[in-house]
Amino acid sequence: MPPLIAISAPLRADHGALRVRLNAGYARAVERAGGVPMLVPPLDRPADAERILDAADGLLLTGGEDVEPARYGAAPHPSVTDTSAARDATELALVHAARARGRPVLAICRGIQILNVAFGGTLVQDIPSQRAGALAHDAGEDRAAARVHAVRVEPGSRLAAALGAAALDVNSFHHQAADRPAPPLRVVATAPDGIIEGLEWNEPGWWAVAVQWHPEELDGPAETGLFRDFVARAAARA
Numbered sequence: 754m755p756p757l758i759a760i761s762a763p764l765r766a767d768h769g770a771l772r773v774r775l776n777a778g779y780a781r782a783v784e785r786a787g788g789v790p791m792l793v794p795p796l797d798r799p800a801d802a803e804r805i806l807d808a809a810d811g812l813l814l815t816g817g818e819d820v821e822p823a824r825y826g827a828a829p830h831p832s833v834t835d836t837s838a839a840r841d842a843t844e845l846a847l848v849h850a851a852r853a854r855g856r857p858v859l860a861i862c863r864g865i866q867i868l869n870v871a872f873g874g875t876l877v878q879d880i881p882s883q884r885a886g887a888l889a890h891d892a893g894e895d896r897a898a899a900r901v902h903a904v905r906v907e908p909g910s911r912l913a914a915a916l917g918a919a920a921l922d923v924n925s926f927h928h929q930a931a932d933r934p935a936p937p938l939r940v941v942a943t944a945p946d947g948i949i950e951g952l953e954w955n956e957p958g959w960w961a962v963a964v965q966w967h968p969e970e971l972d973g974p975a976e977t978g979l980f981r982d983f984v985a986r987a988a989a990r991a
């Protein structure tokens with residue numbers, strides 16, 4: 754039975770209506786890897802995340818707004834204007850429900866940030882103004898933009914195994930990043946400027962892997978391998 758993958762999705766104002774709107778690349782990547790995508794909007798009742806993870810075999814956390822800095826005990830930087838309390842609450846509940854059930858989690862972009870915050874980690878709120886000398890990590894709105902910076906992946910990590918690579922070039926659409934990782938999350942990928950590009954759960958019993966770049970927008974063997982490994986782990990329990 755193909756595994757059911759819950760995918761967190763944002764709300765966006767569009768032509769006078771509030772719509773659940775997600776880049777199709779996430780759902781297509783899940784389908785290409787053999788999974789069945791199931792979108793989860795921000796919930797009125799975040800506790801319903803428990804019911805969703807009863808049903809779903811895996812959880813994919815996606816890109817989007819900044820996490821509210823109060824969630825990690827920080828005052829907001831002036832650049833932090835696009836936030837969603839409902840999405841934060843929903844995704845935090847989804848993460849904890851997945852953790853409680855041992856459901857595999859793949860977290861992308863905002864996903865690596867919410868995963869870190871869920872376990873007590875902090876974020877760099879604005880790379881350009883807070884990390885002097887950092888590379889350009891926000892390539893703008895061109896989703897087809899090419900691989901703009903290198904990433905070094907920790908040999909022997911779950912991420913390296915899934916990617917089948919210890920170094921690769923990636924795309925980059927973010928102005929924030931994980932700062933202090935929340936143990937037992939550990940840093941498993943970094944850009945040449947030291948910005949964290951990958952985290953994973955460093956204890957047995959839960960496959961939770963997070964990347965700051967957007968593998969759903971790329972179709973190289975490493976990105977395909979990452980989605981295939983995630984979906985296969987979800988399938989193992991389906």
Ligand code: MN
Binds near residue numbers: 902924
């Ligand atoms: Mn980057």
